[in-house]
Amino acid sequence: MKEKLEAIRKQAEAELDGLTSPEQIESFRVAVLGKKGELTSILKMMGKLSAEERPVMGQLANDVRAFIEEKITEKSKEIKEKEMQKEIDSMPIFDVSAPSDLSRGSYHPITLVQRECENVFKSMGFAVENYSEIVTDYECFEALNIPKHHPARDMQDTYYLENGQLLKSHTSAAQNAIYKKYRDSLINDGLPIKAIFPGRCFRNEATDACHENTFFQMEGVMVDKDISISNLIYFMKTMLSEVFRKDIKVRLRPGFFPFVEPGFELDISCLICGGEGCPSCKHSGWLELCPCGMIHPEVLKAGGIDPEEYTGFAFGLGLTRLAMMKYGVKDIRDLNSGSLKSLSQFTDDE
Numbered sequence: 124m125k126e127k128l129e130a131i132r133k134q135a136e137a138e139l140d141g142l143t144s145p146e147q148i149e150s151f152r153v154a155v156l157g158k159k160g161e162l163t164s165i166l167k168m169m170g171k172l173s174a175e176e177r178p179v180m181g182q183l184a185n186d187v188r189a190f191i192e193e194k195i196t197e198k199s200k201e202i203k204e205k206e207m208q209k210e211i212d213s214m215p216i217f218d219v220s221a222p223s224d225l226s227r228g229s230y231h232p233i234t235l236v237q238r239e240c241e242n243v244f245k246s247m248g249f250a251v252e253n254y255s256e257i258v259t260d261y262e263c264f265e266a267l268n269i270p271k272h273h274p275a276r277d278m279q280d281t282y283y284l285e286n287g288q289l290l291k292s293h294t295s296a297a298q299n300a301i302y303k304k305y306r307d308s309l310i311n312d313g314l315p316i317k318a319i320f321p322g323r324c325f326r327n328e329a330t331d332a333c334h335e336n337t338f339f340q341m342e343g344v345m346v347d348k349d350i351s352i353s354n355l356i357y358f359m360k361t362m363l364s365e366v367f368r369k370d371i372k373v374r375l376r377p378g379f380f381p382f383v384e385p386g387f388e389l390d391i392s393c394l395i396c397g398g399e400g401c402p403s404c405k406h407s408g409w410l411e412l413c414p415c416g417m418i419h420p421e422v423l424k425a426g427g428i429d430p431e432e433y434t435g436f437a438f439g440l441g442l443t444r445l446a447m448m449k450y451g452v453k454d455i456r457d458l459n460s461g462s463l464k465s466l467s468q469f470t471d472d473e
């Protein structure tokens with residue numbers, strides 16, 4: 124048996140030397156180490172050895188197996204490196220100093236409206252905050268007065284990770300963290316909380332001309348003593364007139380969201396069809412753009428703010444829909460299409 128094992132070791136080394144592809148390596152591995160491989164069949168004969176010989180041969184067989192496995196790993200690495208080098212050598216040489224025949228890229232329409240909105244709110248003293256796309260159930264729902272099994276969750280089905288976290292279905296998911304970040308300066312220094320937080324949102328829903336499963340919103344909150352609906356309406360009006368720079372028809376109607384009371388839906392007259400009705404506005408002439416309302420006392424409490432002393436407003440602007448209206452994009456899906464032809468129409472001179 125000793126001779127046989129030595130022979131297998133030698134033969135394996137010689138054979139491996141001549142292999143040139145991952146497929147050949149795999150066939151070799153199966154032929155030598157596999158269930159029906161040469162080495163395995165020898166190991167099956169161990170039972171016939173004497174009690175003294177068995178541990179000696181067992182040790183030798185293990186050494187041979189370890190030796191072959193190591194050689195296989197080395198050879199695979201060598202083949203991989205050779206393949207990679209071949210690929211690199213076949214690449215055309217790219218001269219970074221050569222004049223480009225490619226046209227300049229352009230900003231995405233959503234980036235353009237996002238920046239515009241940010242500038243408007245920054246000029247009114249709002250801080251711009253960034254927030255993660257992966258959030259907890261608490262942040263996305265519970266802290267917003269939407270307990271488990273609340274029917275309002277049905278409106279925002281999203282994508283769940285195996286660890287129980289989820290892709291945020293709305294930018295409101297950042298509210299709790301923002302209140303906690305700024306509450307000390309509100310309570311101790313009397314500085315109002317004024318923040319906007321744009322971000323990508325995800326919903327597990329069917330797409331159409333005005334619905335995407337991945338879209339952008341921009342949340343805004345303001346908390347201080349004596350904040351009222353008038354403040355909310357003032358900021359909404361200012362933002363819309365600055366972004367559109369023309370008169371647009373707006374309507375405010377009651378809307379239900381568990382995290383505001385009272386809550387409103389702010390719609391704008393569809394700028395694609397002039398309010399006549401088209402697929403972009405689901406033939407209603409109006410587009411839901413920016414739900415808003417006075418922050419619910421429970422939500423302030425969850426953020427560590429006393430609702431008896433402070434009030435505030437919050438809004439959730441549909442940035443993707445705003446980009447559609449501003450740039451006349453009839454189908455929201457074009458904005459995620461990655462089609463340079465559609466998107467390059469919005470090149471900005473920035």
Ligand code: FA5
Pocket residue numbers: 292293294295326328333334335336338339340342380383386411412413414415416437438439440441442443444455
């Ligand atoms: C919300 O997401 C609330 N968090 C908004 C809010 C914030 C209310 C603060 C009150 C206070 P809603 O699901 O309606 O609400 O979405 C808000 C806006 O996001 C919509 O008006 C729309 O403009 C946009 N939106 C929602 N779903 C989609 C979608 N699937 N595709 C594109 N835009 C969408």
